[in-house]
Amino acid sequence: MPTLLHLSDLHRSKADPLDNDTLLASLLSDIDRYALTSERPEALIVSGDLVQGVGVGAANFHREMKQQYEVAFDLIGRLCEELLEGDRSRVVVVPGNHDICWNTSISSVEPVVEDRYPTFLKQGLSERDGMLRWSWDERRLYRVADKEAYERRLEAYWEGVEGFYAGVDLPLPIDRRRGFNLFQLFDKAMVVAAFESTHRNDHLRFEAELATGVVSRCSLELRKLKLNPSLLAAVWHHSIHGPPNKDDYLNIETVTEMAGLGFQIGFHGHQHLADSTDLSVSVGGGSTMCVVSAGSLCAGWTDLPRGINRQYNIVRLDADLTSATLHIREMVEGSQFSAMRRGRFVDGEVPLSWSPKLNAAGQPAKSDEKRLNELTFAIEEAVRRRVTSPATGELLALKPATGTYPRKVLLSGLQLASDWQAIRNNFWPSGSPDEAMAVAEAAYQLNDIGGLDAVLLSGQLPDAHSDDFKVRREMLSMRGGR
Incomplete structure (x- = not known):
């Protein structure tokens, strides 16, 4: 979580x-x-x-x-x-x-001469953006000068x-x-x-x-x-x-x-x-x-x-x-x-x-959130144990929204299962650099030069990984990838 x-x-x-x-x-x-x-x-x-x-x-x-x-x-x-x-x-x-x-x-700050004190001193001191200050130790009024x-x-x-x-x-x-x-x-x-x-x-x-x-x-x-x-x-x-x-x-x-x-x-x-x-x-x-x-x-x-x-x-x-x-x-x-x-x-x-996020009708947004939560937890625990989970397929069918934590966990489950086809089909266009890297890896594993080129040209790969995938793209080309 x-x-x-x-x-x-x-x-x-x-x-x-x-x-x-x-x-x-x-x-x-x-x-x-x-x-x-x-x-x-x-x-x-x-x-x-x-x-x-x-x-x-x-x-x-x-x-x-x-x-x-x-x-x-x-x-x-x-x-x-x-x-x-x-x-x-x-x-x-x-x-x-x-x-x-x-x-x-x-x-x-500088002290204010006593005969220049404002008539409504308390009000002046309590103003949100006011410049007057009172020192109780000195019993003296100051102002921000x-x-x-x-x-x-x-x-x-x-x-x-x-x-x-x-x-x-x-x-x-x-x-x-x-x-x-x-x-x-x-x-x-x-x-x-x-x-x-x-x-x-x-x-x-x-x-x-x-x-x-x-x-x-x-x-x-x-x-x-x-x-x-x-x-x-x-x-x-x-x-x-x-x-x-x-x-x-x-x-x-x-x-x-x-x-x-x-x-x-x-x-x-x-x-x-x-x-x-x-x-x-x-x-x-x-x-x-x-x-x-x-x-x-x-x-x-x-x-x-x-x-x-x-x-x-x-x-x-x-x-x-x-x-x-x-x-x-x-x-x-x-x-x-x-x-x-x-x-x-x-x-x-x-x-x-806390109060849930509201939908366009002003009602709590409910899209099988309980089941989404259960599946996410199940996949998260499976990934922690390094084993595949049948919950991955069910969560994939629910299509968690881009930028959400369930989508992130789903990606980790698919990567663990080496389900490159599902990653390519469901995470491109990508919603984050992590997704872009996963899709690039999927394209490489599937010998898909066109798919890898699309990710490289998108500019979504972090610089540290872009050069690596360019080299791997040349390797696919030499192997006759499509």
Whole structure:
């Protein structure tokens, strides 16, 4: 089944006693144990607080922030190499409040003379895009005077992000001013919008917020790009619940707007505690969005809630992407991770669900999804055991849609069975580079020069494999292939 790794609150810094080697070894060892009975993750979500940050007034804070991001992206990059074959398009990253450089933020503000305080001070401080800030420690009003400096408070984060995704094919280029970035996972069956909940978050304003209109603009962009995923997800950093004396959690109305615009599942961190919440909205007859929180991977022990260890999530989606299972992993003896079995996670897992995708008539799309799910699981297990399955033929007859996980599993079943004829007949034109390579291999095995030429001319083969198939095409020609 499609499975993703959800990390949050990495808090990388030189002061952390857990270096990247220790964390990487612990994570991979636990994932190996998990994979004995389930799938290995095929995607990675990191929901903010990549670094710990630098204290106010620290010397050379620019260099220190840069070094912390080098450590953070080293860990993320090595996980990508180990789990995702180095495919960085399957990694989703968003910023958190610790990713903001407070030293840069401080340099952008100036005090307001008391006799110039606005009449409606509270209203001015609460404006979503306002520039006023209040310091309770000093009992003093400030305003953002240098907007360019203020925007640079996330400069180190964006430099790390832009370097990490350089040359990576994404639905839209990375843009530090858009307020969101888009990712496609599981052969484009799942689209993830990575939102920045750090809008106007700084050393004096701790509120979480998205830029005005950003959720709507994201929805309109999805329409413009004609992305039609089976599952639409959102990622941000801040939690959506908190105690009354705190102000650093995301406005719940922002998340209900996501639900109303078709987002089905959300991922966040910040609260240092793994959890899941069902959020219902009465739009078009009612819809439900599932919100998943990951605990802190590496916050300091004094920052963790009482009785809570360091944690991360594994989310195992069903084949049709209509439900999932959340597995919480927590750090125990020897800095190792294992399943958390406490509270509502006494079984080490909890089910997740959300409203199904609607068809053109506004009704839940139902196309024998249960049987599709059963067949996909059967073939997946057979491929794992390296044996053929009669379920392959039945799933082939159902013709799973392009870009869906059942279609991906069907292809693996046909490849295992060496059913080259079925691959050629049902996977061309292809819906992905993997399918194009499978069809090229089928054409080669069937001595079909014309079919192989069609794939080569399409430009769908990855460069690393195109030259190999050109050589094999010449071999077919010398053997008298048709």
